[in-house]
Amino acid sequence: NAGVTQTPKFQVLKTGQSMTLQCAQDMNHNSMYWYRQDPGMGLRLIYYSASEGTTDKGEVPNGYNVSRLNKREFSLRLESAAPSQTSVYFCASSFPGQENNEQFFGPGTRLTVL
Amino acid sequence: QQPVQSPQAVILREGEDAVINCSSSKALYSVHWYRQKHGEAPVFLMILLKGGEQKGHDKISASFNEKKQQSSLYLTASQLSYSGTYFCGTWGFGNEKLTFGTGTRLTIIP
Secondary structure, X not given: OOOEEEEOOEEXXXXXXXXXXXXXXXXXXXXXXXXXXXXXXXXXXXXXXXXOOOOEEOXXXXXXEEEEOOOOEEEXXXXXXXXXXXXXXXXXXXXXXXXXXXXXXXXXXXXXXX | OOXXXXXXXXXXXXXXXXXXXXXXXXXXXXXXXXXXXXXXXXEEEEEEEOOOXXXXXXXXXXXXXXXXXXXXXXXXXXXXXXXXXXXXXXXXXXXXXXXXXXXXXEEEEO
16 A cells, blocks of 8 residues: 655745646545645645545645545645745645544655745 | 753753653643654554543653643653654644644664
């Protein structure tokens, strides 16, 4: 099992460019999440999907959109990148019930917006 | 609201003990602990549930004081492999999402 995979691993964008971060999991998890991690800020939830076909906003959703393509895949899109979106992005997945189930994280995407 | 972790950083010699604290301003249903090594993804350690149930790691212990809305992670006889940043995540009541603290950086030196 690969667990949670993310592509790309690194990306440099110019302000105003768009891109999509891809995430896939092979653990048959219903729930998937996108976090961003900035120095000194911990992990902040951008969007999550409790199950296939549903998505919901997290703590910092502005400037992002998501698509739950199927049970395995959950993508994060930046329509018009800004320097404030420079961060490390982690995708995670879990069984239903975020309150009492562990999350499995992908290796992360390191994004720089110039 | 983000839970508060203390200390922000700690340096220990191998074999020493460490305690990392996590406090919330609201009533909690569960507290989650993760460890992240530099340049890697966070890895699950344990979950402490209201009522005392605990799920997770067998070499690291933790407590959850529901009344005080606090949790503590206990790392005994620390090993070099314990180095990393430890995050707590808290889950309250109602339409909640897991909220992570800003982390505690633990450095173990030989």
